[in-house]
Amino acid sequence: MESIQSNVEASQDITRIYNNLKYNNTSDVNLTFSTDASGIIDLPERGTEIHKIDRINVHRNEIIHRSLKSHKKIEFFRDSSSIETHHASYLKFPNKEIKVDSLPAEITPFKLDLQFSKKVENLIIHDSIFGRFISEIERNLNEFIKHEHMKLENKIFFEEDWEIPDYEKLILSLNFKGIPFKREMLLWKMINTMVYERIKHIILYSSEEKVRRIKELKKKFFIKLEM
């Protein structure tokens, strides 16, 4: 029996449940989703009977997640790439019916733990333009993981180019865990687009002096996918 993925945080909303099911074989079973006091949704294994956790009478007015309506039936229809959300947040996906128990769901976004090499740290401290460049990348990565509900390991460091030793590259290395290669590539492309768009934006709205430096950094900057 294939387990979908355990303990998906309620805060990650219905989109992630959708994604979970989308990338797994679908079958016509009814699934019941419930949350515990910590607001964690357990994604049930296929074919197993799920016992609902009794609702706990806690902070009902603190329910942040509007999509988690009390025992609302959420239907999934096959071949729909769009997610329709209106009030009760209905998702369309293959013949599945999911009941979501309502409990307060504290939003606990994924935390981005961006690692810097010593050299990068020193430059952040001593070069404010470099610091700004790096913080914009961080801002983008945070927006990305918030939007895509992705966990990723990443670090920023300098790397010598083995073909041109004088040329030092600034590398953002990404590592998505447990994701099919095709999807990894897609996410990498998305991050590339987002980050470079952001850099373009900074260039557009910076003073001349800053523009020169940011353009230099842009030339050195690469986003690498860890395999």
Add this chain to the structure above:
Amino acid sequence: MIKEKFKNLKNNYLIANMNDSLDIEILTQDLEYCIKTFENDNFSLMNVATNRLMENSIFLENKETFLVAAILKDIANDYIGIFQYKRNILNSAKVIGKKTITSIKTNYYNGINIESLWQDFNEFTVKISEFHKDELESEVYKKNTEFTSIIFEKILKFFEENKESLKKIHCTLINGVLGVIIRIMKNHSCALKESMVYLYIKLLAILYNYVIEKNFPEEEINEDDYKEYLEVHVDFIVKNYLNDSLDFNKYNSELWEIGKQYRELYFLFNTPRVVAKAPVSEIVPALVRVPIIPSRKIGENEEKEEKEN
């Protein structure tokens, strides 16, 4: 490793007339705890940890460690703000704090050089300001410490001229001055002496809250308290800034005095009914403008509630 450092530290402190190794051990534990909270991104707890360090340094009469605590408290407050409003850039911003804390730690284990501490604090204040700026501010404002100095002179003169109004418990002069100082420092950067003035006024703002509590239920602070707790410090800060004096030991003694008074009044007058307002105003007195609610008002509200019930 810590044991080795501790031995080293003990030797250094023996030279500095600190003869009780237990004292050092306690302060070291407080400091290490404080650093751990920073590493774990728990900045509210870091603020609590720095209060412990501050309090213990008062009990143990260690003025140098008090300065360490005051600086770390300010660092904690900065990161509370970044964590709340700019979490998207927390990792980059933490690089600045990490460097400063490492430097403070080294300084501490080597016997505390006050001047280096102040230098570290100034460097931190200047650099972290970049992370407090919004996107447009980053683009528009450039470093101009000359302008900062001019404004500081003006605002401190204004502060001195109006210091008597501090007697009125509804007076927002300290928070007003602190607000201007923070804005100017953030947008135009600052030099060492401005960073020092900022830290004094920040602690003075906290002390002021407790002086008001001490004078409850009066609407005016009595003359003796005004002279003992407020005027003396305002005069010191303004005079030293305008005279361009940077006597680190004298400055440190004054800061210690403010801290000591504030902590003593905290023990005496931090009654449960004011708990709700005190921590907020302690954390960011200028960024979050907390109206000073005299205990009388709180008392009146409580009475009203009781009657209604």
